[in-house]
Amino acid sequence: MIQTDNNPYSLGRLAKMVFLAFAAFVTLFPVLWVFKMAFKASQGFDQSLTLIPENPSFANFEYLFTQTLFLRWLINSVIVSGITTLLGVFLACTAAYALSRFKFPGRETAMMMFLIQQMFPGVLMMVPLYIIVDRLGLLDQLLGLTLVYATTAIPFCVWMLKGYFDTIPKDLEEAALMDGATPAMIFWKIMLPLSLPAVAVTALFSFMTAWNEFILAAVFMNSESSYTVPAGLKTMVTQYSTDWGYFSAGAILVSIPVVLLFFALQKQLVGGLTAGGVKG
Secondary structure, three states: OOOOOOOOOOHHHHHHHHHHHHHHHHHHHHHHHHHHHHOOOOOOOOOOOOOOOOOOOOHHHHHHHHHOOHHHHHHHHHHHHHHHHHHHHHHHHHHHHHHHHOOOOOHHHHHHHHHHHOOOOHHHHHHHHHHHHHHOOOOOOHHHHHHHHHHHHHHHHHHHHHHHHHHOOOHHHHHHHHOOOOHHHHHHHHHHHHOHHHHHHHHHHHHHHHHHOOHHHHHHOOOHHHOOHHHHHHHHEOOOOEOHHHHHHHHHHHHHHHHHHHHHOHHHHHHHOOOOOOOO
């Protein structure tokens, strides 16, 4: 007869709790350190292990909104990320549905090309993308940066949504056709509502791709007023010094929208992250 140890204070349980607490502290320490630097009045690098700043103040946050173009950078990031998300989700949904349901010449080749594109980092495509955007006259414009972000995000989104569309039974579409529904009605009124968890993950990925990206934004944007937030924060890191307080305050502010999105979409993310992993 097997006996289980239900004592919550057993040595094994306490050891696990101590280990998990230590792992959580190690994981959260850099984040807490950034908060400490953001609320310090000085801009020097603080190497102390204490997480509570001396004489905390909001001076760094006030400086960002009054003495820099941070609000402009924030608006630019919202515009680029929002359009990238809408464009990426729309194109990914239509492409994924076509690859999942229709048989046409070049289908397997298109799927393979999407997969191969994911093998290479975005920096590798920076030069050809720069030439294309330059030829289109979209350098230093938010539209050009949006097109670049959508180009890099769509392949992953297509594969993500295709895997989910494959799990939806075709019987639903056949029944809708028998009731007189058109292919467009089936896509907009049946397939998309059923695939909301996967669409939520796709939208979040597209948004985060555009919101957090730095290298392409720094290369494609020349004027300081056109920067997104990650590219704008680099102006606080100079050759000889770094304004750690301003940089930390900006890092906290740029993280807030992503955190809010995670909380808003958490129910859809639970199902969407595993959606399409098993074909039923």
